[in-house]
Amino acid sequence: MDTKRKYITKKRFWAGTLLAQFLLFFIASKIGPALEFFAQFFDFQKRIHQKIFAAVPYSIGDAVYILLGIVLIILLIRIVNKNTRNSYLLKLLVLLNILYFTYQIFWGILYFQEPIIEKLPVGEITLEESKALTIKYLALSRQARLSVEEDDKGVFKLSDITRIKTEILGRQERLPVFLESTKPSHINSFKPSLFRGVMSYSGILGYYNPFTAEAQYNPELPATYLPFTLAHESAHQMGYAREHEANFIAFLLGKESTNPELRYSTYYFVLKSLLNSLAEKNPHFVRQTISNYSLGMKRDRAAEKKFVQDHKGILEDFFGFTNDLFLKSNRQDGSITYSYFVDLMVRFERNPGVNQ
Ligand SMILES: [Zn+2]
Incomplete structure (x- = not known):
């Protein structure tokens, strides 16, 4: 019973964090200096990523997507199973938080730049x-x-x-x-x-x-x-x-x-x-x-x-x-x-x- 309650608290925390992220990025998208900061940050992270990944002739990003697909399938299978549901729902929520955050700071927020x-x-x-x-x-x-x-x-x-x-x-x-x-x-x-x-x-x-x-x-x-x-x-x-x-x-x-x-x-x-x-x-x-x-x-x-x-x-x-x-x-x-x-x-x- 105790572990169940622990999972519920943790799930609430990560679900709340995801909501807070939606809200924070929404607010950032309306603020000029924040957008300016993210544009600079994009340039900075892109240079590093390109330096690392350009050396390999095939797409690392595609390999990442395939891996992510496999991970998601495994998570979903575990979530369907009643015995493992709680802990894997929590893992899925953490993963969604990480993915959403990195996507937004690496790219998503750029859609709000001045047209x-x-x-x-x-x-x-x-x-x-x-x-x-x-x-x-x-x-x-x-x-x-x-x-x-x-x-x-x-x-x-x-x-x-x-x-x-x-x-x-x-x-x-x-x-x-x-x-x-x-x-x-x-x-x-x-x-x-x-x-x-x-x-x-x-x-x-x-x-x-x-x-x-x-x-x-x-x-x-x-x-x-x-x-x-x-x-x-x-x-x-x-x-x-x-x-x-x-x-x-x-x-x-x-x-x-x-x-x-x-x-x-x-x-x-x-x-x-x-x-x-x-x-x-x-x-x-x-x-x-x-x-x-x-x-x-x-x-x-x-x-x-x-x-x-x-x-x-x-x-x-x-x-x-x-x-x-x-x-x-x-x-x-x-x-x-x-x-x-x-x-x-x-x-x-x-x-x-x-x-x-
Ligand atoms: Zn395009």
Whole structure:
């Protein structure tokens, strides 16, 4: 009886601590200096983590996730068993406290940083503006496509992924000053995901691991996706947590790159984002633009479609998943007419003054 009471007291303590954490991080997210502190802390811990984990060529973070998965399964099995329930519920609560705390200080709190849009001039984006930019990015994509290599089917292929990674890290140095971003770490911590098969079927392109500061990517992706995905994940490594903002930073990293593969992948992403934002209201314009793709671009588009098609089915059949994420990665938030990324990009393009 006594031990039971002891467990109840301890469980109450850890449940209370978890609630207190929710509250404290919520309050911290509203306080400017606290956010500033966490941004500095992110930079500090990320450098240490990258120094430790970058030396290993495979993803330590993925191994941590697998281990964590096993631990959670064991805990749940013990919790289901009446005899061991009390002590393992307590262990689970302690683990949740640790995970929540480390996740928040390493990453979660960054979602509350001032949005980039606040640093850009305001103003509605007109339809004409979007269309003009679409035409501009079609021309840029067509031009960049001429300088990349092709496989035997005439589809864009990457010649050297390491060179792209190095280029992205170098470009981090040249981001516009208005972003006030922290100094880049120059540490190559891009890792092919251990879950690449699942990623191909679920439509996930890449992800940042907050516990190890590694950037995982799916190496099986079509070449059109890969360089931009790497740039996107590197933006997360710089501390840009929001998806659309990571895309915007990736756009800045890629748009003037001297590496034609990164440039093409970036222009092509911008083009697709613009087309998606116009698709609902201007289907004719979108069809017309796609018909003006160069032959090489048309082959790349077909290869992307085939990749999605080939990886459709299994997860969908068994778990009811869809390849929606693939659409979302192009369409951003899944909405057809509005995208925060397009908003950021158009405002940036409109004001060459802030480009310095
Ligand atoms: Zn992301």
